[in-house]
Amino acid sequence: MNYDLSQEQQMLKDAAHRFLVKECPSTFVRQMAEEESGHNPELWKKMADLGWTGLIFPSEYEGSEASFLDLAVLLYEMGYVCLPGPFLATMEGGLTVLEAGNDFQKKDYLPKVASGEKLMTLAWTEQEGSYAIATRAEFQDTHYLLTGTKLFVPDAHLADTLICVARTKQDGAEEIGLFLVDGKALGVKIKVLPTLSGEKLCEVTFDQVHIPKENRLGRPGQVGAVLDKIFHMAAVAKCAEMCGGAQRVIELVMVQAKERVQFGHPIGSFQAVQHHCANILTFADTSRFMTFQAAWKISQGLDFEKEAAMCKAWVSESHRRLVALAHQVMGGMGFMEEHDLQLYFKRAKTAELAFGDADFHREQVAQKMGL
Amino acid sequence: MDFDFTKEEKELIAEVRAFIDKEATPELLAETRQLGLIYGGPEGRKFIKKFASHGWLTPNWPKEYGGLGTSEMVTYLIREEMAYSGLPCIFVGAHMAGPAILRIGSPEMKKEFLTPLAKGEIEFALGYTEPQAGSDLVAMKVRADDQGDHFLVNGQKTFNTHCHVADYHWLAARTDPEAPKHKGISMMIVDLKSPGITIRPLITMAGWRTNEVYYDNVKVPKKNLVGEINKGFYYMMSALDFERMAPPGVYRNLFDEIVHYAKSTQAGGKPLSQNPLIRQKLAQMAIELDVARLLYYQLAYILDKGSIPNYQSSMEKLFVTELSQHITETGMEVLGLYGLLKEGSEWTPLAGKVEHFHRWSVVETIYAGTSEIQRSIIAQRGLGLPRQ
Ligand SMILES: Cc1cc2nc3c(=O)[nH]c(=O)nc-3n(C[C@H](O)[C@H](O)[C@H](O)COP(=O)(O)OP(=O)(O)OC[C@H]3O[C@@H](n4cnc5c(N)ncnc54)[C@H](O)[C@@H]3O)c2cc1C
Numbered sequence: 001m002n003y004d005l006s007q008e009q010q011m012l013k014d015a016a017h018r019f020l021v022k023e024c025p026s027t028f029v030r031q032m033a034e035e036e037s038g039h040n041p042e043l044w045k046k047m048a049d050l051g052w053t054g055l056i057f058p059s060e061y062e063g064s065e066a067s068f069l070d071l072a073v074l075l076y077e078m079g080y081v082c083l084p085g086p087f088l089a090t091m092e093g094g095l096t097v098l099e100a101g102n103d104f105q106k107k108d109y110l111p112k113v114a115s116g117e118k119l120m121t122l123a124w125t126e127q128e129g130s131y132a133i134a135t136r137a138e139f140q141d142t143h144y145l146l147t148g149t150k151l152f153v154p155d156a157h158l159a160d161t162l163i164c165v166a167r168t169k170q171d172g173a174e175e176i177g178l179f180l181v182d183g184k185a186l187g188v189k190i191k192v193l194p195t196l197s198g199e200k201l202c203e204v205t206f207d208q209v210h211i212p213k214e215n216r217l218g219r220p221g222q223v224g225a226v227l228d229k230i231f232h233m234a235a236v237a238k239c240a241e242m243c244g245g246a247q248r249v250i251e252l253v254m255v256q257a258k259e260r261v262q263f264g265h266p267i268g269s270f271q272a273v274q275h276h277c278a279n280i281l282t283f284a285d286t287s288r289f290m291t292f293q294a295a296w297k298i299s300q301g302l303d304f305e306k307e308a309a310m311c312k313a314w315v316s317e318s319h320r321r322l323v324a325l326a327h328q329v330m331g332g333m334g335f336m337e338e339h340d341l342q343l344y345f346k347r348a349k350t351a352e353l354a355f356g357d358a359d360f361h362r363e364q365v366a367q368k369m370g371l
Numbered sequence: 372m373d374f375d376f377t378k379e380e381k382e383l384i385a386e387v388r389a390f391i392d393k394e395a396t397p398e399l400l401a402e403t404r405q406l407g408l409i410y411g412g413p414e415g416r417k418f419i420k421k422f423a424s425h426g427w428l429t430p431n432w433p434k435e436y437g438g439l440g441t442s443e444m445v446t447y448l449i450r451e452e453m454a455y456s457g458l459p460c461i462f463v464g465a466h467m468a469g470p471a472i473l474r475i476g477s478p479e480m481k482k483e484f485l486t487p488l489a490k491g492e493i494e495f496a497l498g499y500t501e502p503q504a505g506s507d508l509v510a511m512k513v514r515a516d517d518q519g520d521h522f523l524v525n526g527q528k529t530f531n532t533h534c535h536v537a538d539y540h541w542l543a544a545r546t547d548p549e550a551p552k553h554k555g556i557s558m559m560i561v562d563l564k565s566p567g568i569t570i571r572p573l574i575t576m577a578g579w580r581t582n583e584v585y586y587d588n589v590k591v592p593k594k595n596l597v598g599e600i601n602k603g604f605y606y607m608m609s610a611l612d613f614e615r616m617a618p619p620g621v622y623r624n625l626f627d628e629i630v631h632y633a634k635s636t637q638a639g640g641k642p643l644s645q646n647p648l649i650r651q652k653l654a655q656m657a658i659e660l661d662v663a664r665l666l667y668y669q670l671a672y673i674l675d676k677g678s679i680p681n682y683q684s685s686m687e688k689l690f691v692t693e694l695s696q697h698i699t700e701t702g703m704e705v706l707g708l709y710g711l712l713k714e715g716s717e718w719t720p721l722a723g724k725v726e727h728f729h730r731w732s733v734v735e736t737i738y739a740g741t742s743e744i745q746r747s748i749i750a751q752r753g754l755g756l757p758r759q
Pocket of ligand 1: 271496497498499500504505506507529530531532533575581734737738739740741742743744747
């Protein structure tokens with residue numbers, strides 16, 4: 001066992017920390033939450049120049065072949081500052097192409113994702129708010145016709161390419177397929193939904209969208225496994241963001257606990273407050289271990305779905321409770337828009353509900369336990 | 372990062388497992404459970420000598436004192452395996468007093484105690500708590516007066532588990548009544564057969580025994596003073612850090628049995644494990660057990676790096692003991708009314724373990740420092756919050 005980051009990971013972390021603290025102050029987070037685009041192309045370009053958009057892709061696609069664990073380290077720092085924008089959505093799209101794409105598709109898409117030129121997203125969740133796919137792609141000899149409405153698609157309004165999960169027929173049998181859809185294609189309508197945290201989740205309507213046959217992604221029969229993998233990876237990625245957020249929350253709370261004086265003492269000397277803080281630290285430490293364990297498993301090419309589900313279930317709940325305790329320690333001040341704690345409160349709920357909440361993932365764990 | 376064990380560690384633990392499979396007789400397991408997971412009965416003593424002859428009781432100790440000079444990780448793995456297997460797994464000598472002697476004992480003391488401890492020939496009992504000094508250990512009053520070549524000890528200890536089966540008392544006593552409270556305490560090793568010691572049983576609501584111990588003019592030779600005089604409080608605190616490294620194995624085992632029960636027991640024509648609520652609860656426990664595992668092995672990792680865990684041992688103690696209670700509660704919920712049945716009825720599931728551990732787990736968050744004390748330590752040492 002080894003609980004420490006490698007030297008390279010520590011360097012990546014430190015560099016990312018310095019960069020993000022400078023480039024993404026909380027004023028910027030607030031501004032992006034209010035703007036409809038929620039995206040700053042200049043910052044994106046700088047991140048791409050640092051190699052972040054290509055971090056985990058193989059070198060043949062102009063990536064730098066880093067591991068998923070390295071990506072988790074980077075996401076941790078992004079979560080620390082509540083970085084807005086399409087980074088995670090684009091990575092999910094890229095990873096899906098990497099997992100499911102044929103040679104041509106990979107060569108076509110991945111170098112552009114790696115260089116930061118192309119933004120992507122996964123259009124997955126249906127109107128029911130579930131992953132029971134209803135959107136349909138009808139095969140018409142040379143192309144598919146895609147029809148349906150997806151909700152909660154992250155950053156679809158920015159994406160050059162959406163990967164749509166849709167039901168189709170293959171040799172007469174019902175199947176789930178993945179389709180690369182141009183964000184500007186005729187019949188694609190995108191609306192940004194107003195959300196709790198100002199993160200951009202969209203409604204995407206596909207109305208008889210014409211998808212060339214070559215844009216189908218993944219071999220028939222394999223898509224389920226690919227999606228399962230991507231889903232669990234995305235869940236761990238969200239956890240990494242939450243862990244970084246937790247670190248920042250602790251720092252915010254510690255300032256208050258040590259400096260705020262009531263009844264003649266710093267509030268951090270009161271036992272009730274100390275015990276809240278001890279619980280906060282316990283949630284933070286355990287979340288980090290679970291996240292890095294799952295990320296490590298992914299990096300090693302080991303089976304990771306069970307650890308990922310355990311991780312998302314644990315971190316989703318722990319993080320919510322951590323933030324709630326932080327508010328308790330902070331008192332009224334933390335409830336004000338001008339204090340940064342509220343940004344983390346909003347992010348926490350968004351992350352908790354993304355890619356399956358704790359109940360959802362406990363059921364996954366139950367299945368993996370053979371219950 | 373690396374969340375797996377090395378090949379050597381896996382090989383060693385396989386060897387230990389094979390040994391345990393062969394040697395853990397039903398008699399030994401029954402005796403251990405009856406004694407409260409401590410050793411001291413005839414079967415336990417026989418077993419532990421054989422086990423320790425491989426160096427497995429104290430693998431991380433240096434070879435000259437009967438250890439194998441291995442990593443802490445190996446030690447932690449073995450302890451977890453013992454706990455999981457239902458064997459005696461609470462060793463005051465090997466895991467709490469011994470490490471302190473290794474670090475602060477005189478050469479003579481090391482020679483006298485360490486090898487017999489490593490061989491499983493002798494055992495210690497912890498002697499900290501007194502009627503008025505529980506969480507507030509510095510309030511202790513048992514006195515040890517300097518009489519030239521020996522101390523004369525008088526007073527009362529309470530909740531001193533193991534004393535009725537152990538050979539030595541790891542005793543904290545006041546050697547300087549004038550000094551500030553935490554500067555007048557010393558640690559000493561007392562032969563429990565010394566004249567003047569009376570041990571009275573205190574039976575817990577789980578049926579397991581702890582003791583009251585009375586000292587009436589008990590002579591303790593000076594050579595049995597541990598480390599320096601009046602520094603006992605600091606030694607006690609660091610020994611407590613070692614006490615607070617609880618392997619989750621006992622409850623991991625109980626959990627596995629509960630899962631097995633849920634899968635194999637029908638209710639309303641379906642296995643209990645198909646009930647969505649039960650699935651949620653069992654999955655949650657599996658997750659918490661994994662968290663506990665990571666906290667537990669983190670301690671070994673820190674020790675192997677050459678540091679002493681700080682707030683992390685309190686966090687592990689807190690987490691594992693609260694988990695113990697979650698697991699027995701979950702067990703009760705899965706078993707329903709059957710959970711009330713004690714060992715001995717033909718209707719009793721899982722040999723009454725759920726019922727028994729449900730009673731026992733209450734104390735997990737109290738002894739070795741209550742959860743409140745652990746949380747204060749985490750806040751003060753882990754986050755630097757001020758004391759009042
Ligand atoms: C079964 C069993 C076995 C034991 N084995 C041993 C043993 O082998 N050797 C040994 O020396 N001792 C042993 N103990 C003693 C054990 O360590 C003490 O019981 C424990 O430390 C708590 O002390 P107390 O019972 O006096 O409770 P108290 O200290 O009276 O505590 C009562 C309550 O007050 C709270 N409290 C006290 N002080 C504070 C504070 N500063 N801040 C916040 N809350 C506080 C506690 O958390 C608790 O909720 C054992 C106890 C039991 C029950």
